[in-house]
Amino acid sequence: MERLKVQEGFDVHEYRHGLKLLKEDRETMRLANRDGFACPACGREFEKLLVSEKRTHTFNSPPGPFCLVRTDEQLLLLTH
Numbered sequence: 001m002e003r004l005k006v007q008e009g010f011d012v013h014e015y016r017h018g019l020k021l022l023k024e025d026r027e028t029m030r031l032a033n034r035d036g037f038a039c040p041a042c043g044r045e046f047e048k049l050l051v052s053e054k055r056t057h058t059f060n061s062p063p064g065p066f067c068l069v070r071t072d073e074q075l076l077l078l079t080h
């Protein structure tokens, strides 16, 4: 299982073959995992990924367990 690399920031273009873009705006992207990629935080396969460059976020509770990953410029939220 390939784990998303985040050490030098997350580059969605490295994974576009297996991540389906669901929604995108200026600072956020929502993607679905279509290729069994593993979560950089816990190593398990995730379902959906939010990539954000916004400074603050407010969420309704995501369904089920989720992981947060921080890079220098992005916040990643991965749902399982």
Ligand SMILES: [Zn+2]
Pocket: 039, 040, 041, 042, 043, 044, 046, 066, 067, 078, 080
């Ligand atoms: Zn995880």
